[in-house]
Amino acid sequence: MLKITKYLMICIVFFSIFMTGCSNEANSSGNKIIVQKRVGEEDQYELFKEITDNDVVKKAAELLEDVRWKNGVVLMTQPPHYKFQFEDDNQSIGSNYDLWISPNKDQVELVIEEQEKYIQLNKNQSAELFEFVTESQLINSNE
Structure with a gap:
């Protein structure tokens, strides 16, 4: 017994x-995504959006979890167009994501500096993530 x-x-x-x-x-x-947009050509950012729709936050997180990140340090020619992070009750959760828009404005590249990870999303993933984060279409971005 x-x-x-x-x-x-x-x-x-x-x-x-x-x-x-x-x-x-x-x-x-988390329960929201805090998005910052680059101001001008310098490495300065301002609050762009606060995404609080639970479905959008969940789908964005799932998309980022499902991609195959590459390890390594990447040097870009310009600062990221956007920076975003997930938050829960005003407390940062997880990583900070740096986002660049490709010259053709049809793909995005992401870097997680603190983890030294990089990914260039395919066109469908790029369009989906960009819409989640900015609430606008990738091909119509003004970058």
């Missing part, structure tokens, strides 16, 4: 730890 109780207690502890980890992961995207 003692062995069964001990086994049951261990299972409950592991299950509790597992469930806590899963619930934190599901909420790691």
Whole structure:
């Protein structure tokens, strides 16, 4: 009887730890996206948008989790067009994303500096993420 109780207690502890980890992961995207837009040609930014639609925040987070990031430091010729991060109750969650628009204005490139990761999204992913973050169409951007 003692062995069964001990086994049951261990299972409950592991299950509790597992469930806590899963619930934190599901909420790691936060409840809003804070977007900053570059001002002029310098590395200065102003608040552009605060995205609070839960569906949009969730879809943007899922898109970023599903892409295959490349490791490495990337040097760009100009500062990012946009910067964004996920927040939960005015507290930053996760990484800061730097976003560049390609010269053809049909793709975006993202860098996570603190993790030294880079990705150039395909055209569909680019259009989708850009619309999530800016609430406008990529091809119509004024960058």
